[in-house]
Amino acid sequence: MIEADDSGADERLRRIEAVTDSTLSRLEVEDLFDELLARICGLLQVDTATILLLDQHAQQLVATAAKGLEEEVRQGFRVAVGQGFAGRVAQDKQPVVLEEVTPATVVNPLLHEKGIRSMLGVPMFAGTELVGVLHVGGLTPRRFNADDIRLLQLVADRASLASQARLGNIDRTAALALQRSLLPTRLPEAAGVDMAARYVPGHHTGIGGDWYDVFSLPTGWLGIVVGDVSGHGLPAAVVMGRLRSALRAYALECDDPADALTRLDHKIQHFEAGKLATVLYTLVSPDRTEMRVSLAGHLPPILATPGEPVDTVPLPVDLPLGIGRPKHRRSTSVEFPPGAVLVCYTDGLIERRNELIDVGLDRLRAAIHPGPAESVCVTVMTTLAVEQPVDDVALLAVRRHAPAG
Template sequence: MMRGGGSDERLRRIEAVADAALSQLGVTDFLDELLDRVREVLGVDTAAILLLDVHAQQLVATAAKGLEEEVRRGVRISVGSGFAGRIARDRHPVTLDNVASGDVVSPILFGKGVRSLLGVPMFAGGEVIGVLHVGCLTPRRFTDDDVKLLQLAGERASLASQAGAGNMDRAAALALQRSLLPTHLPDAPGVDMAARYVPGHDAGVGGDWYDVFTLPSGWLGVVIGDVSGHGLRSAVVMGRLRSALRAYALVCDDPASALTLLDRKVHHFETGNLATVLYAMISPDRTTIRLSLAGHLQPILAAPGRPARVLNNPVDLPLGTGPRQPARRYTEVAFPPEAALICYTDGLVERRGEVIDVGIQRLCSAVEPGPAESVCARIMITLAVEQATDDIALLAIHSTGQDQS
């Protein structure tokens, strides 16, 4: 395969990878087309992209031309091992004019008979996300211009890979999150309920959730929580915490005990994650609320004839903050007839350039006792949620005043 054209012409042809036609391609087709153009412009026989699996610290063969078997077999290269692994570890281009058996660890690459290699790291946000390398079946000495052209192609590949991963991550997280949120709140005597969930506009899907369930004792469990971070990982952790809390609720008589067990689960199985959780239990006669807070915002209670107020319950540490901490607490508050309990995540009240107390006061002003659906609708309209940059979860529980005894 012959190299053609001067440096300027080759540069133009690589830059054309970002043209309007290619921008309409999906990520897989884009990378395939990019590698075709790289092979043509650089006059090489093979081209491959390996993306970094951060948790495994391995490079995974993702796209290839002339080395398609690497992708089909799911070839993985540890960071620091072999040609591609060294590029990822050292974060700079590497050329091999004469490939020896010890230079590469991929049996497919060596078995193909590649004699010369050039590879560059791919970056996103200053971090290595993969490696792009090309090879020739005959000996060749790659030039500085070759390196610059491959780096430019690596930039294009990085942008496409990150955009595709971000879109898939958000879609998967949103689908998971919606699958775990109740499609229908349970029918429970003595209360009516309503909820809202709005994914964040800027930060992306996160770990916000709400849950309501009836316990065998007749108590009603009410949960709202927020796992730190955003994206698919937070949504997965959220799902595990939701399921675990439901299980602990079945064996605990008070919300603080259930949150204590949940905190142990986080420390043992979810190390490095933080979460805030509100867990309330409403008595079978719907007159009393037992409430425990793990770093979560205090709920609001709106009762007839008085202004809505923030419940002044103690707030314990979030889940996952450390193995040793004071015993978790719960308090009991009265739940008057026709009152509304409002639980929410911080996305509802936080705004850039504004202290959160302002948002909480705005929320209090928007809350009036009444049917839960009306309460939620008024809150969402009044608080201008289109200005929010984080996920919003909102849950309203309205006491209908019916005697449950």
């Protein structure tokens, strides 16, 4: 009897070692999934094994890797949480044993076509958050025991770690692609002005909800935008990209910045419900002597004019976008003297923990002097960006050229 117990313990140890082998950590995520599924099929003597990862937005499980049911992955099989066998595992967040597969207990016809008779499924977690489901199945009836459940849960935990690494890589890749496509690598050339900009992300993905934009309109006016979407990382960046594109479209139809921001407000309330954004939108006249500025909850720009004190432009500040309380938005005409520099920015540049925002504004004003836009950006960033920001930072400087001579 003792020898039998020792034999059982040895077998359990062998099975555990097979799915916790340190060499697995050296594999790419897709290869790791493939190897884990192959090993668990052998250890549990089952014919199929499938990993379905949770699409949080759609609340659906998506077939991501499989052994014996590769068609699920190729066909992009999805099942809603709460539906079918995998959906039940996800909903209950507990292991589920299915000793007899019937049309009433599974929704994927592939399981019937393959002749699956018995199934075992366990949830996949990242901390306390559900990230997917791992299930196995056999072509012959069988009873899964407690050891089988524990072993499959161990594999699910290993796969969960890999899936989070995979998502992190996807987020970083997507964020980098967004950054390259949405933030101008080089500002456009525009007659009568020179411009410079900076962007520093406060999130590890490399991008967030702050943005700046400059574009010339068919009328000769120059559009200048600095904005800040609530949130951080890739989700905020996605919304930012949509707002940036929408505002460009509205700018072609609206001569008044306040009108364009009113339309953008309707857009965010309808299509981006729950999101908030602050935006500064300025139109600079074709002769560069005048600016029309509208602020949607955004910090006013700073104007540095030769021979005059550097100060914040006195402008009315309307509600941020997405608040849901319609109110008339305003545009204000401001003179743009020769040699003057307009500095637009997001709050990440001046906000500090345990410090009033006015202190940061004073620090910013003191760092700005009339001069080339690039020199202004260098001085501002050297003075204010002395540590890694906790929030995204966007900075845009536009200087009007002084008349020759």
